[in-house]
Amino acid sequence: MSQTDKHNNQLPDNLPQLQNLIKRDPESYKDEFLQQYRHYQSTLQVFQLKPSSQNETLTKLVVFLAQVSSCYPEELANFPQELREMLQQHATTIQPAMRMHLCQALILLRNRGLMSPTSLLELFFQMFRCQDKVLRKTLYNYIVQDIKNVNQKHRNMKLNVTLQNFMFTMLRDSNATAAKMSLDVMIELYRRNIWKDAKTVNVIVTALFSKVTKILMGALQFFLGVDEDTADDESSSEDEGAKSQKDILLAHRVGKKTKKRQKTMDKALTALKKHKKKRKPAAFNFSAIHLINDPQDLSEKLFKVLEKSNERFEVKLCMMNLISRLVGIHKLFLFNFYPFIQRFLQPHQRDVTKILLFSAQSSHDLVPPDILQSVVRTIADNFITERNSSEVMAVGLNAVREICARCPLAMTEDLLRDFALYKSSKQKSVVMASRSLIHLYRDKHLELLHKKDRGKPTEAQKEVKPLQYGEIDAKMYLPGAEILKTKEQMAEAALEQDGWESASEEEDNDSDGSWVDVHHSSDEGEGQKLEAEAGITAMDEEDKVKRAEEITQSRILSQDDFQKIRIRQISKTMGADHRKEKRRAKVEEAPHESGEIIPLDDIEKIHKKRRHDYDSRLETVLEGRKDRPKYGVRDKRMDPHASTTNKEKSKKKNFTMLKHKFKKKHTKRSFSEKKEALKSSLLKKMKRRK
Known part of the structure; x- marks a missing residue:
């Protein structure tokens, strides 16, 4: 038998090798492919008689056909539909490993354009009912990624509307896990700006009335802007089980201190700091609340x-x-x-x-x-x-x-x-x-x-008008715009600037290099300077309002203009005292602005006395130690100059001078020692009786 014949005989049993050869030359190995396809059809018929049994041969054939599907699209035209029907009918009874391989084969067919996204994604949504955590995680990631790829270049509205309608029915599914996973998919697509429209938001609104607590909390946290892990309700978070800095330091305290252990601890602390830096703060996006119908x-x-x-x-x-x-x-x-x-x-x-x-x-x-x-x-x-x-x-x-x-x-x-x-x-x-x-x-x-x-009465207080219930104070001008220059003043300033530049050139030619006294405008308040430049110091309130209306309606304001208006508004709140004007003009925040969302810190903010720094705290500690007795056991003797006892002296002696006495205590007493001890105890008793 030649090497070629021997090689061809081994092909039916070696599917990976046959797969490699088919991808290189599909026409030459078409007969071998058809042989494997017929084998697949017969195996499939046997499998449908008992779907709960494990069939490794069918799994290998399905993976093989999915890999070579692009080489024989006509012969495998019905292959994706067969796999879809198999999973749709027996998704809950098929063995988990085989079910995962069938889903991977369908994903491969979808990536090669041999299957429509609608039919596949609807099947995957239905398979959320399976009690398989790994499978649900895989399907969740693929659904989000596939919808993102479909809408990457342009919005596929037909697909989006179809899937949104299907998800609306899935949110009412009797299986709580499938409904929760469908909700998580919609929330993730909204957060990734893929489905950020009113219809998506209003479909999520229906989950607020679910009787399942997990679905209800998922929808509530979405509208409240809480950043949560939406992958799976059973999956643990990324930080679960991670050691904190305190745990790392406590673990290093116990055991022998070596350079290797110190290096390991330093690496763990560095990794922990990097992980904390990578953590993004919770992104609060309240646009979903504005899209509710x-x-x-x-x-x-x-x-x-x-x-x-x-x-x-x-x-x-x-x-x-x-x-x-x-x-x-x-x-x-x-x-x-x-x-x-x-x-x-x-x-x-x-x-x-x-x-x-x-x-x-x-x-x-x-x-x-x-x-x-x-x-x-x-x-x-x-x-x-x-x-x-x-x-x-x-x-x-x-x-x-x-x-x-x-x-x-x-x-x-x-x-x-x-x-x-x-x-x-x-x-x-x-x-x-x-x-x-x-x-x-x-x-x-x-x-x-x-x-x-x-x-103290200020100019800003004169402009404040107490509003009654339902009243709106609508102005036809921008308050503080009177500080800006009109068109005529801007034209005059431009002419003066041109004359000044020509005069400065002549002075540069005739100058002898002597010093010139210059008046620094920073010594004055910014507000006073702007008022003097605009010429509104002597104006009454009505003229200022008319000037502000004229400027607001006749020109487009720049960022410098808005900065001047802001300084003008701050100067109005300070009255006649402009000593603090320069410092307050740098304050970026308004005195009090009521936004849509109130931070909890605004309610819980309590002003307390600040803690001392290290130097001041150390100073108070040292002051408290003055005129205080020294630490330790106090001497009980009446006369501090009296001699010490032998017991006290023995505490200061070297151990080698006392160890023979400790040894003697552990040895047994001799007969004569017992006799002397008994005699002394009897004499003491007799004395007490007398």
Whole structure:
């Protein structure tokens, strides 16, 4: 037998070698391929009689045919559909290893364009029902990556709409694991900006009413912007089991200290620092809340679910958080929410600072003042009383400030003046919280404050107009634009600049190199300088408003113009004293701006006395040691100059001088020693009787 015949006889049993040869020359090995294909069909028929049995031959043939599918597309036209039907009918009964190989074969066929994405992805969504964690993880990653590849160059709207409709049905699936995985896929696609549209968001909204807690929490955390691991509800996080710095140092304390162990510990600490640097902070993206179709209806339905819910307290907190954000961002009317949340406003309540945060988030200027005044009154009665600690009072004042920043009419005049009296408290945290509330109403509603708390009158206070309920202060100009130059002034400045440049060139030619005194403009306040340049120092308020309207409507402002306007607005808040103007002009933040989301730190921020640094702390320690007795056992003798006992002297002696005495204690006494000891004890007893 020749080598060629021997080689051909071995091909039917050596599928990897046959696969390699077919990819090189498909036409020459077509007969061998057809032989294997017929073998596959017969094996498939046997397998369908008992799908739960392990069939390694069928697995190898499926992998082989998937690898050479691009070489014989006509012969294998029905092969992808056969695999799909096999998995669709027997997905839960097939052995896990074989099921994984069949899915990998389908993925290979899809990557080579031999299978439509719709049919394959719908099958994979249905296979989330399988009790196979590794398989679900694989399918999840592939679905996300495949949809990303399909929409990479342009949006495939037909595919997206089809899959979104299918996922809408999957979210209502009876299998909780399959529904949760489908939700995770949609959330991951939204976070990767692949499906970032209103339809995706509103499909996720339906998961908020699921009876499965994991699905409900997944949807709540998505809308709240919590960064979580969406791969699988059963999968552990990346950091689970990782050692902290404390664990590494404690492990090094025990055992022999060697250079190798020290080097290992240094490497572990370096790796831990790199891992912490790579960690990205939680990305809060609240655009999903803005894409909800009917936020009013959603908030009402969620509130009904919250009232009847028997879930854990953490789940209820998330639901309250989402409802408060919906109400605050969209300025909704949900009047029953405020009495509901007032029940939890107690200092001993668990996570009460978060509940205070929710009450502030749900406040806006369209809520009737009577409703929010009851919330403020509840906080005042339960938190801002002297029977509570300073931390509780400060937290209550901070919560009231955040509510009033969004709805100034929630505060009454009597209550505000009572809160202002806490500025003279002995506790610094209470003082700072009270002052922040006073500063807020200096900008919002000055008349509610007592005259002594209004501060020095400033130009900014004259522009503040207290708004009534539902009133809007819409201006036709940009406040502070009067500081800018008009078109005529800009033209004159340009002519003067040209004349100055020509004159400076002549002076350079005639100069003798002597020193010239220059007036530094930095010695003056920036605001005064800008007012003098614009020529508005002697103008009244009406002329300034007309000038601001003219400038705003006649030109496009640059970044330098906005910087000048900002300095002008800051100078208005400082009155006639411009000594601190330069320092305050560098402050980038506004005095108080109410954003859509309130940080929890704004409620929990408590001003305390700062800790000493090392030098000051060491100084106080040394001062405390003065005139203090020395550490150690005190001498019990009346006369400090008396001689010491033999026992005390033995403690200072060398051990070699005393070791023979310790040995003697462990040896047995002789007969004569026992006799002497007995005699002495009897004599002592006789003396005691006498």
